[in-house]
Amino acid sequence: MKPEAYTLFVASSRKGTFRKISVPVYLVHLLAVLAVVGGVTVIAAAGSYTRMLWKVGNYNTLRRQQDTLKHNYEKLQSSVQDTNQRLNSLQSLATEVAMTYGFMRFRQSPFGLNEASLGSGVGFEQSMAQFNFLEKNIGAAALPMESFRLLPTAGLGDLTSTPSLWPVIGHLTAGFGERMDPFSGEGAFHTGIDIASQYGDTVRATADGIVIEAGDRAGYGRIVVIDHGFGLTTWYGHLSSFSVLVGEQLKRGDAVGNVGVSGRSTGPHVHYEVRINGAPVNPMRYLRQAAVAD
Numbered sequence: 001m002k003p004e005a006y007t008l009f010v011a012s013s014r015k016g017t018f019r020k021i022s023v024p025v026y027l028v029h030l031l032a033v034l035a036v037v038g039g040v041t042v043i044a045a046a047g048s049y050t051r052m053l054w055k056v057g058n059y060n061t062l063r064r065q066q067d068t069l070k071h072n073y074e075k076l077q078s079s080v081q082d083t084n085q086r087l088n089s090l091q092s093l094a095t096e097v098a099m100t101y102g103f104m105r106f107r108q109s110p111f112g113l114n115e116a117s118l119g120s121g122v123g124f125e126q127s128m129a130q131f132n133f134l135e136k137n138i139g140a141a142a143l144p145m146e147s148f149r150l151l152p153t154a155g156l157g158d159l160t161s162t163p164s165l166w167p168v169i170g171h172l173t174a175g176f177g178e179r180m181d182p183f184s185g186e187g188a189f190h191t192g193i194d195i196a197s198q199y200g201d202t203v204r205a206t207a208d209g210i211v212i213e214a215g216d217r218a219g220y221g222r223i224v225v226i227d228h229g230f231g232l233t234t235w236y237g238h239l240s241s242f243s244v245l246v247g248e249q250l251k252r253g254d255a256v257g258n259v260g261v262s263g264r265s266t267g268p269h270v271h272y273e274v275r276i277n278g279a280p281v282n283p284m285r286y287l288r289q290a291a292v293a294d
């Protein structure tokens with residue numbers, strides 16, 4: 001008994017002949033099953049590919065959102081830092097006003113005093129010394145009617161612990177306050193001034209003081225920090241080298257290092273800061289204008 005089969009007749013239009021083709025039923029069923037399986041496989045592959053495209057799209061969207069959030073966070077962090085620096089500058093200005101006009105206690109020299117010398121037995125002598133100091137500098141402590149000045153040239157400005165000397169002779173290339181950052185191209189608060197000079201020129205202490213830092217610091221490169229007392233410090237950044245040690249006592253005009261390009265620098269210059277109680281203030285209030293090169 002022959003197996004059940006389907007018979008197909010194929011006619012040729014050119015020769016006019018017929019051809020008979022017998023296809024077993026099981027073969028037709030097998031082809032149908034293969035077609036169904038193939039269709040299901042193709043549909044599954046298309047669905048998997050679609051899901052992969054959807055996941056890749058979502059991943060790229062999340063990456064862009066993450067980059068945007070990171071950029072916004074960095075801008076917010078920079079804005080908060082700038083705001084804090086401005087606030088610190090205002091606070092230091094209030095401190096400087098109080099120091100200048102006698103609302104805070106002065107000492108004739110910020111050096112040479114230790115804990116033992118501040119005992120109760122010297123209270124009267126110290127008060128008299130402060131009184132004599134203010135009496136001697138009454139002209140500097142008086143508030144002028146026509147203008148408001150901090151640490152004028154006469155009086156308090158002549159103290160050897162006041163940083164009124166230029167650290168290096170050169171050109172002022174960047175001032176204190178808001179400016180365009182040369183690296184990021186965005187607005188930033190500049191905490192000091194930049195004085196351009198020849199590479200290797202001697203950088204000098206702007207007032208008497210004690211070295212409290214001499215080393216490397218992020219952004220500043222090689223830096224020297226000098227404590228002048230009264231909460232007053234000066235910073236000298238981007239040095240090529242320094243010639244002082246921590247704890248060394250300096251006089252105004254002593255060499256602290258040499259002009260360089262270390263740290264975030266676009267050329268040979270000194271980044272010079274004046275800080276009161278850690279807050280940056282404008283160094284131009286202290287520097288003598290005649291000392292800068294034209």
